Amino acid sequence: MxxxxxxxxxxxxxxxxxxxxxxxxxxxxxxxxxxxxxxxxxxxxxxxxxxxxxxxxxxxxxxxxxxxxxxxxxxxxxxxxxxxxxxxxxxxxxxxxxxxxxxxxxxxxxxxxxxxxxxxxxxxxxxxxxxxxxxxxxxxxxxxxxxxxxxxxxxxxxxxxxxxxxxxxxxxxxxxxxxxxxxxxxxxxxxxxxxxxxxxxxxxxxxIRTTAISRWTLALKTREKLIQARRKQLKVHLDKNARLRYFVIDPNSIEDYGAEIVLFVSDYIDRYHFKPAHIHTPIFCICANRSEIQEIQHRLYLKGISTTDGYIGGQFEESYFFREPLCSKGSRGEMKREFSIRILSWGDRGKVLNDRKCDDLFIIGEPDCNALARISHEGIKESG
Known part of the structure; x- marks a missing residue:
């Protein structure tokens, strides 16, 4: 800068x-x-x-x-x-x-x-x-x-x-x-x-019992202390195995979104959705059109991460989207899931999230998704 x-x-x-x-x-x-x-x-x-x-x-x-x-x-x-x-x-x-x-x-x-x-x-x-x-x-x-x-x-x-x-x-x-x-x-x-x-x-x-992380607070001289405090606050929730988590992401307010989104999802799976005890499939709802969602799905597939978007033959089926993935053990005893995440376009089908209450709602960036304000037990906002 x-x-x-x-x-x-x-x-x-x-x-x-x-x-x-x-x-x-x-x-x-x-x-x-x-x-x-x-x-x-x-x-x-x-x-x-x-x-x-x-x-x-x-x-x-x-x-x-x-x-x-x-x-x-x-x-x-x-x-x-x-x-x-x-x-x-x-x-x-x-x-x-x-x-x-x-x-x-x-x-x-x-x-x-x-x-x-x-x-x-x-x-x-x-x-x-x-x-x-x-x-x-x-x-x-x-x-x-x-x-x-x-x-x-x-x-x-x-x-x-x-x-x-x-x-x-x-x-x-x-x-x-x-x-x-x-x-x-x-x-x-x-x-x-x-x-x-x-x-x-x-x-x-x-x-307010959590620290706001935004372009303004990250510009403060206490940036490193804020990030450390935020990590401690998030750790309380992320350390729990059985939590249903929704991520609502706005690409327009995230720097280097195109390069980072797949890494973000991959890192999350590696850290917080790999044990048999991790029984709730996370949902990533992105403010992007369906073709952009499909492009992300393909990039995730190339990294070995399978997804579901709820579509069958070009039609969205809510029950298919929310179905539980089939699970099995690999040759080395590792957990193998039919899919590791659910992924949605906010503008396309985002409102179906209202039909299932989550434990944690992470709002990343500044998406216009007020309709989801009451769907979670606890909301955590990260601004871009």
């Missing part, structure tokens, strides 16, 4: 951390909107609203006013449309070389932003009335110098502990799940769905 890409990801994570701080430091029923209609974070109390723009500039050694023209112009537009509302505006910005020194934003800075000839700002400038009262805006505006990335993550951890999270759970359970909850909220289209309260946020975190 390039340094620029790394800074981009850290920029998102920095904003998620700031959002977490705002939620954890709010009153129980204050409404916090992640990715507000205009601002990155909006905190609404019964008396007022605080609109926060969060900017992370680790690659810039010192503060430059032009680097914050865009958020300033966005705030000015919002102010011009809400001049009589009780709204405070906060620019929360981190520049690697400024330390704790707060950058200065004055009337001249705003005037320079409005007079900019940069085409990237033209749309924003044209939407702001020429007679906007900059002095009045500055009365409602403050700029805060954001701490370093490491410092803000520590602050979130401290606040989680203050709000009742056991200290031993913060680093590998509460903190990564807090970031994942915020990341999930941030991509919802309806602003109302991006809202939460401190009370709900804490309640949701308290209810």
């Amino acid at each position: 390039s340094r620029t890409a790394d800074y981009t990801i850290q920029g998102f994570l920095y904003q998620f951390n700031k959002t977490a701080l705002e939620i954890l430091r709010a009153q129980d029923d204050d409404i916090v909107t992640v990715e507000g209609i205009v601002e990155d974070i909006e905190v609404v109390t019964p008396e007022a609203m605080t609109a926060i723009q969060c900017k992370y500039h680790e690659a810039k050694a010192s503060f430059t006013a032009s680097a914050v023209y865009k958020p300033l112009l966005q705030m000015l537009k919002h102010f011009s449309e809400n001049q009589f509302a009780n709204i405070s505006y906060v620019l929360f910005a981190h520049f690697s070389g400024t330390g704790t020194q707060t950058p200065s934003i004055e009337k001249a800075t705003l005037e320079a932003a409005l007079a900019s000839r940069d085409k990237a700002f033209a749309k924003h400038i044209s939407s702001i009335p020429s007679d906007i009262d900059l002095d009045r805006f500055l009365e409602r505006f403050i700029v805060e110098s954001g701490p370093s990335y490491d410092e803000i993550t520590k602050s979130v951890g401290d606040e989680l502990e203050v709000n009742g999270m056991p200290k031993g759970d913060v680093e590998t359970l509460a903190y990564p799940n807090a970031i994942q909850i915020i990341a999930t909220l941030s991509v919802k289209h309806n602003p109302l769905e991006r809202q939460t309260t401190k009370k709900k946020f804490i309640s949701d975190l308290m209810a």
Whole structure:
């Protein structure tokens, strides 16, 4: 990954951390909107609203006013449309070389932003009335110098502990799940769905007993600890022999899916479905069309793994799909099964999984399979 890409990801994570701080430091029923209609974070109390723009500039050694023209112009537009509302505006910005020194934003800075000839700002400038009262805006505006990335993550951890999270759970359970909850909220289209309260946020975190593994949590500096914690959590279920397991897999959110899917299935069979005591045939339901499923079946066959997809003469038969495989012993006493896995196309026949409740449901990637939300005794989600 390039340094620029790394800074981009850290920029998102920095904003998620700031959002977490705002939620954890709010009153129980204050409404916090992640990715507000205009601002990155909006905190609404019964008396007022605080609109926060969060900017992370680790690659810039010192503060430059032009680097914050865009958020300033966005705030000015919002102010011009809400001049009589009780709204405070906060620019929360981190520049690697400024330390704790707060950058200065004055009337001249705003005037320079409005007079900019940069085409990237033209749309924003044209939407702001020429007679906007900059002095009045500055009365409602403050700029805060954001701490370093490491410092803000520590602050979130401290606040989680203050709000009742056991200290031993913060680093590998509460903190990564807090970031994942915020990341999930941030991509919802309806602003109302991006809202939460401190009370709900804490309640949701308290209810989660497994560590979210996603592109966001894997980008955290505690990546290795998270993976180790996840392995321990999964081991509790995977070490049990008699468990019926469903895997729902979304190829579009998995890196190197084409190269890895057959290896994944093969490794699973070698580790968790080879003993006579492994009596439940796992089901792999993939968000792919039937021809793609057949291609995977052929690749598995070449690796010595037989499958069933429930089709007879071009017709799907549910009873045939769910039948138990014939078993025998090989010449060396090894278990030989008619088939080792059941495989399905989600779009084709995935909903038949609703007819048989599993013990463990593994959702790998980000498939749209809400219809399966209640089919398992225990659900385990791995995001791509």
